[in-house]
Amino acid sequence: KQEVTQIPAALSxxxxxxxxxxxxxxxxxIYNLQWFRQDPGKGLTSLLLIQSSQREQTSGRLxxxxxxxxxxxxxxxxxxxxxxxxxxxxxxxxxxxxxKLTFGTGxxxxxxx
Amino acid sequence: xxxxxxxxxxxxxxxxQEVTLRCKPISGHDYLFWYRQxxxxxxxxxxxxxxxxxxxxxxxxEDRFSAKMPNASFSTLKIQPSEPRDSAxxxxxxxxxxxxxxxYFGPGTRLTVT
Numbered sequence: 001k002q003e004v005t006q007i008p009a010a011l012s013x014x015x016x017x018x019x020x021x022x023x024x025x026x027x028x029x030i031y032n033l034q035w036f037r038q039d040p041g042k043g044l045t046s047l048l049l050i051q052s053s054q055r056e057q058t059s060g061r062l063x064x065x066x067x068x069x070x071x072x073x074x075x076x077x078x079x080x081x082x083x084x085x086x087x088x089x090x091x092x093x094x095x096x097x098x099x100k101l102t103f104g105t106g107x108x109x110x111x112x113x
Numbered sequence: 114x115x116x117x118x119x120x121x122x123x124x125x126x127x128x129x130q131e132v133t134l135r136c137k138p139i140s141g142h143d144y145l146f147w148y149r150q151x152x153x154x155x156x157x158x159x160x161x162x163x164x165x166x167x168x169x170x171x172x173x174x175e176d177r178f179s180a181k182m183p184n185a186s187f188s189t190l191k192i193q194p195s196e197p198r199d200s201a202x203x204x205x206x207x208x209x210x211x212x213x214x215x216x217y218f219g220p221g222t223r224l225t226v227t
Contacts, residue, residue: 026118034215034216036218042221042224043117043204043218043219043220043221044204044206044218044222045218046215046216048219049215070180084186089156091156100158100169101146101158101216103155103156104155105155
């Protein structure tokens with residue numbers, strides 16, 4: 001059974017810092033990995049999707065990398081802003097379970113002024 | 114595109130009552146997913162549909178839960194009878210294809226059962 005873990009569970013950084021969020025998964029047989037953002041009381045917003053054959057994806061100040069063999073992904077946020085404060089979730093598709101996404105536990109990020 | 118639409122946004126009900134949550138997926142998306150989010154268990158997939166047909170309902174907690182998708186633009190998740198432990202945020206999501214295509218989430222329905 002796939003298990004997805006995110007470290008740290010919570011993070012507080014001052015504005016302007018670059019930061020890295022970590023995601024690890026136990027079963028490397030994945031289709032792809034997706035990073036989401038969730039604001040308090042809101043739904044999930046898709047940030048980046050990395051196909052299993054890719055090693056990274058970039059969108060603006062965000063860069064996500066994937067090392068399938070080691071079961072790891074990182075989300076790099078450059079020059080953090082207070083508006084980046086949210087919970088960040090990673091999720092993986094497994095090749096053996098068709099369309100099911102397995103979600104990580106999330107990292108709650110706070111960017112302070 | 115309006116995105117995934119869910120209603121109601123908040124529902125407060127008494128134990129034993131029937132609850133119906135509604136979802137309208139993004140037009141053209143063939144897959145629809147129902148999730149439940151709690152502090153204790155995080156996000157869990159309850160059931161998903163492909164072209165209106167339920168494909169995997171192994172995440173549905175028990176017989177009190179049922180889901181239908183009568184057409185491509187509408188799905189319901191029903192809980193009857195409701196219990197306090199059903200209190201959670203229920204999300205609907207849709208995607209164009211399966212197996213690795215982006216899922217788009219609705220704003221969720223916050224259910225409180227007293």
